[in-house]
Amino acid sequence: xxxxxxxxxxxxxxxxxxxxxxxxxxxxxxxxxxxxxxxxxxxxxxxxxxxxxxxxxxxxxxxxxxxxxxxxxxxxxxxxxxxxxxxxxxxxxxxxxxxxxxxxxxxxxxxxxxxxxxxxxxxxxxxxxxxxxxxxxxxxxxxxxxxxxxxxxxxxxxxxxxxxxxxxxxxxxxxxxxxxxxxxxxxxxxx
Numbered sequence: 734x735x736x737x738x739x740x741x742x743x744x745x746x747x748x749x750x751x752x753x754x755x756x757x758x759x760x761x762x763x764x765x766x767x768x769x770x771x772x773x774x775x776x777x778x779x780x781x782x783x784x785x786x787x788x789x790x791x792x793x794x795x796x797x798x799x800x801x802x803x804x805x806x807x808x809x810x811x812x813x814x815x816x817x818x819x820x821x822x823x824x825x826x827x828x829x830x831x832x833x834x835x836x837x838x839x840x841x842x843x844x845x846x847x848x849x850x851x852x853x854x855x856x857x858x859x860x861x862x863x864x865x866x867x868x869x870x871x872x873x874x875x876x877x878x879x880x881x882x883x884x885x886x887x888x889x890x891x892x893x894x895x896x897x898x899x900x901x902x903x904x905x906x907x908x909x910x911x912x913x914x915x916x917x918x919x920x921x922x923x924x
Contacts, residue, residue, distance in 0.1 A: 770798040770816050770837050773823070777810025803833045806847070816840060821854035822862070832864075841865070844882050850892075852877045870899045 772779075772792055779792030784801025792804065792812060806812050806826050816822040816837075826832060830847020834840070840862045842849075853862055853876055863872045864880045869887040871880055876894030880887065889898050 770814050770834065770840070772796045772798065772804075772812060773815040773820060774813040775810070776812075777828070778807040779810055779812045780805045780807075798834055798837065800834060800836050803831065805831045816862075821852075823852050824864075825850045825852075839863075844880055846882050848879065848881045850877075850879045852892075865901070868901055870901060872897050872899070 772781075772794055775792050775794055781790050781792045781796060781798070782788075782803035782805075783790055784803070785799060790796075798804075798814065804812055804814070804826060806828055808828055810828050812826045814824045814826070816824075824832075824842070827848040827850070830849060831845040832847070832849060833843045833845065835843055842863070843865050845866075849864060851862070851864060851873075853873060861872055863870055865871070866880065866882045866887040868885070869889065871878060871889050873894070873896055876896060877892035878896045879890040879892065881890070889896060
């Protein structure tokens with residue numbers, strides 16, 4: 734009985750060692766460099782237009798993204814993009830979304846259609862993170878927010894912190910709001 738208990742602990746310790754080794758190996762396999770973004774997780778069909786190569790490729794985990802790259806998620810698909818090695822700054826594209834990276838660092842992305850959830854921990858001093866659509870630009874300096882582009886409207890939902898939204902058609906039209914403000918319509922542009 735005692736041997737059986739000791740062998741179970743041995744198997745558990747070996748499993749934990751393999752799990753830890755696997756995690757560190759995965760991080761060594763896909764190191765994230767400055768000025769780059771990386772696809773961290775995919776569920777469903779995701780396509781990526783590689784601007785530098787001038788071709789479409791199948792999205793896959795660990796694929797580095799650069800300026801000009803475009804991601805398209807199909808129906809029932811999602812894609813998580815990391816902007817730092819620890820995943821503190823990330824964007825989750827929902828199904829049927831299309832986003833172009835105009836720049837990676839500082840991040841400037843254009844959401845052509847769909848829904849993206851952005852979570853930012855602490856951006857380096859002087860850096861910004863912007864998600865634009867044809868009628869609004871959302872700029873933040875460390876927060877969690879969502880941008881939804883459907884038809885002629887863009888909806889921005891602040892989850893944490895403050896979000897600034899600028900309407901692209903009228904440079905003076907802007908809103909700054911906290912998480913509950915969007916219920917009053919402050920985050921909806923293109924009405």
